[in-house]
Amino acid sequence: QSPTRKRLLEAFTEANGEFLSGQALADILGCSRTAIWKHIEELRKEGFELEAVRKKGYRIVSTEDRVSENEIRLGLNTKFLGHSIHYLDSTDSTQKVAHKLSQEGCPEGTIVIAEEQKNGRGRLTRHWYSPKYTGVWMSIVLRPNLSPQKAPQFTLIAAIAVVQAIEELTNVLPEIKWPNDILINGKKVTGILTELQADVDKIDSIIIGIGINVNQQLSDFPDELQSIATSLAIESGRKITRAKLIQCILMKIEKYYHVYLEKGFAPLKILWESYAISIGKEIIARTVTGEIAGRAIGITNEGILKIEDDAGIIHEIYSADIEI
Ligand code: BT5
Missing domain, CATH: 1.10.10.10 (Winged helix-like DNA-binding domain superfamily/Winged helix DNA-binding domain)
Incomplete structure (x- = not known):
């Protein structure tokens, strides 16, 4: 431009x-x-x-509700995040595009946004349903100078930003389900997928994928999602301008990224816990290696979930699906 x-x-x-x-x-x-x-x-x-x-x-x-480069730029008040925008009408997965751009050396703060994803990804090769013009399907490239162990913290930082942006633009109160879900009234409105390009001791780039259901109605979801998914429009009863939501999220991620780089994860951990639903509750964590049942007692300074089982043993969980 x-x-x-x-x-x-x-x-x-x-x-x-x-x-x-x-x-x-x-x-x-x-x-x-x-x-x-x-x-x-x-x-x-x-x-x-x-x-x-x-x-x-x-x-x-007011323009048509699109999330093109101009729409995002108009009113975006960030220092670096979102200054390079890759907008696609349709793509397989914004994560895939962001990985490629990152390998080609794109600047930190580059974002990839699509109106639709044909093959949106969740964790563990799950599918993320991303229909046209109704959601936010976005990937963000950051290049913090950190060890790869810190990567899970970025899922939590992104979750704080998304929750606060939703609170600012709607009348609903979302909650975070560790590690990567944002729920409204118990149904999933947002999923976050943090991926890495790194060697053993240093991150080259972190790619944060954020998927938000914004303007879908319940009947727009496929049958298998209707009982577990929701959108901001369903919960707030009105249409939300996606570009505004994206701007708000980018401003907050940038703000908390700076807090993180200056003060570490501790202040963000407190903030994150204030939005978390699973902490203090009896839960079952399903990991790739098995199930652990117990009381979720909090997260570590690295963003890892601590569960105390009936025998009083504390388990540290890096990634899982949580049943409350
Ligand atoms: C996630 O995985 O929740 C991470 C989703 C990340 C999506 C973003 S969109 C931009 C970027 N580009 C990508 O290709 N991906 C990222 P997980 O915790 O594994 O949850 C996946 C599960 O959520 C699925 O198995 C479904 O049960 C459910 N699901 C799929 N699509 C959904 C939707 N639109 N809304 C709510 N739930 C959905």
């Missing part, structure tokens, strides 16, 4: 839906009114709906 285009979008963001005169825009951008008109035409071609009224100027009216 050209710097002029970027400033034009920023000006419209600050105007908050109010009109900006051609002259005001020309002053802000330091170009002629004719040049402004050309930029406005370009924005229109990209799908922005711009209203032009004589003597008043231009304003952006």
Whole structure:
């Protein structure tokens, strides 16, 4: 994107839906009114709906609900996260694309967003259902200078950001089910998948995949998901602008990423626990090697779940499916 285009979008963001005169825009951008008109035409071609009224100027009216680069950029107030955006109308999996970009050396903070995933992935090769125009299917590339053991913490950091963004934009109160589920009224609204490119002692990149059901209705889900899944629209009773939700999440992830790099995981652990449902409860953890039943007593500073069984033995669980 050209710097002029970027400033034009920023000006419209600050105007908050109010009109900006051609002259005001020309002053802000330091170009002629004719040049402004050309930029406005370009924005229109990209799908922005711009209203032009004589003597008043231009304003952006609400656009179609898409999550394209421009939609995300308009109003995104981050220092680095989301400054490089790869937008796809349809793809197999944003994780797959992000892995490839990361291997090719993309900058930290690169994000991949798709309107639809044909082969969205959950953990352990499970499928993630990602229908068109109704959800957030996004992968984020970070490059922290850390050991690979720290990677699970990023699932928890992303979960905090998503919960807070949902709380800010809707009237619902989501909860986190360790390690990677966000639930509303006991049903799954978000899944997070953190993957790594690393050698034994150093992370090269962390790829955080976030899938959020936003505007689906119950009948939009396949039968097998109807009893376990939900969307923000179902729970809040209104349509949510996905681009706003994405911006809010990116701003929060960036904020907590900085907290993490400066102060470590401890302050985030407290925050995470305030949203967690499984802590203090009797649970069953199903891992790839077997089942452990007991009381979830908390998470470690690494983000690992601690379960105390009936014999008083404390088990540390790295990844599992939890039944409460
Ligand atoms: C997850 O796995 O919850 C991680 C999901 C991560 C998806 C994002 S979307 C962007 C990025 N690109 C990708 O390809 N993936 C990431 P897990 O905990 O294993 O849960 C998977 C299970 O959730 C499935 O077996 C289903 O039971 C259920 N499920 C599938 N699609 C769902 C949906 N849309 N909403 C709620 N539950 C779903």
